[in-house]
Every structure is written in C-alpha cells, then in structure tokens.
Amino acid sequence: NAGVTQTPKFRVLKTGQSMxxxxxxxxxxxxxxxxxQDPGMGLRLIxxxxxxxxxxxxxxxxxxxxxxxxxxxxxxxxxSAAPSQTSVYFCASMRETQYFGPGTRLLVL
Amino acid sequence: xxxxxxxxxxxxxxxxxxxxxxxxxxxxxxxxxxxxxQIHSQGPQYIIHGLKNNETNEMASLIITExxxxxxxxxxxxxxxxxxxxxxxxxxxSSNSGYALNxxxxxxxxxxx
Numbered sequence: 001n002a003g004v005t006q007t008p009k010f011r012v013l014k015t016g017q018s019m020x021x022x023x024x025x026x027x028x029x030x031x032x033x034x035x036x037q038d039p040g041m042g043l044r045l046i047x048x049x050x051x052x053x054x055x056x057x058x059x060x061x062x063x064x065x066x067x068x069x070x071x072x073x074x075x076x077x078x079x080s081a082a083p084s085q086t087s088v089y090f091c092a093s094m095r096e097t098q099y100f101g102p103g104t105r106l107l108v109l
Numbered sequence: 110x111x112x113x114x115x116x117x118x119x120x121x122x123x124x125x126x127x128x129x130x131x132x133x134x135x136x137x138x139x140x141x142x143x144x145x146x147q148i149h150s151q152g153p154q155y156i157i158h159g160l161k162n163n164e165t166n167e168m169a170s171l172i173i174t175e176x177x178x179x180x181x182x183x184x185x186x187x188x189x190x191x192x193x194x195x196x197x198x199x200x201x202x203s204s205n206s207g208y209a210l211n212x213x214x215x216x217x218x219x220x221x222x
Binding site for chain 2: 004031033035040041042043044045048049050056058088090092094097098099100101102103
C-alpha cells in the first residue's frame, strides 16, 4: 500500500512549455485534490475531484487543467508554464481525512 | 469555514509537552477542528480532529474549550522530529467544496535539544 504518490518529484520548465503532473492513490478514495504551496505560505487549492470523471475549480485554478479518467489517478496539466507557477505541488486523497503525497517541485524559468 | 488564528512560532524543549493554541471564535455548531502538520519539504500529515469532546490518539491530544472558541493541540513528549509547521483548520465535513481544507500559515514549532 503506497498511499499517495506523485510523479515527477522535481522538474524544470522553460516559460511556455507544457507538462502534466501525475497523482496516484491506491486507497480507493473518491475525493482527490491538487494544492500548491509557495514559500512561507499555506497550501492553496487548485482543483479537486469528487469522483471518477468529475473535476471542480478550487481557489487558484487559472493556468491549470485537470482530469480524472480513472478513480486512482488525478492529473494536473500546465498548458503554457509561467514563472508564477514555480511552486511545490501537493496531491491529496480523502476518505475521512486527507492523505498527502510527497510533493512535486516545479521551477519555471 | 470559520477563520482560525495561531501564533506564528513557538519553541519547546525536547521531552517536554508542546501546547499549540488555536483560536476559532466564529466556529459554528457543526464545524470540526482538524490539526495537520508539515515537516519541512514533506506533504502535510493528519494528526487529530474533534467536534466538542477532547480527543486523544497515539500522536497527540486535542483539548477543545467548552464554548468551542479555542482549542489546544498537545504533543505530550516532544521530540526533535516534531519540529514542523502545525495547521489548525476548522471546517464542516459535508460542505460543498469537496471537503477541501483551508490552510492558513500555521504555527512553526521548533523543538530544541
């Protein structure tokens, strides 16, 4: 039981490039989330999903898209990366409480 | 969700109890108090939650005042590995925002030898 895993752990992008962050959970949870965390700040919700095939916007959704084609996977996409998207991205899944992944560190130059 | 107020930082000597306060004076009757912590560079970790009764688990104890306007997280015997940022979050488990958590800035706890 790996819990919540995130791929990749670290990535450097140039402005305008695109990429997809993968979150996978093996706990059969319905709810999944993507957060970002900037230095000295708490986590802010980007998008979330309440089940396979559903997604919804969180607090800071602009510049990101998500998909939940399979229950165990929640993908976060950046179509055209900007330096303001440099951050640490955390994925979480939930039953009664939220379980977080180890994070993906993204640097956009 | 109700707003929470936590001190930005606290120190605690190793082996002593760490008492982390949280003020949530606008909490409503059906909102729970959750505590998470984030050790440097890692994903947040669930610690404990409660509604109005005091709660205890293998990690910590949660003391909620009778009027529910404040709470205290207690780490009974702090270790160096408890150095982390601790987040107090108040929310309704069945809200329409998908149960998402509203993280503030938390309390940075430093446990010293």
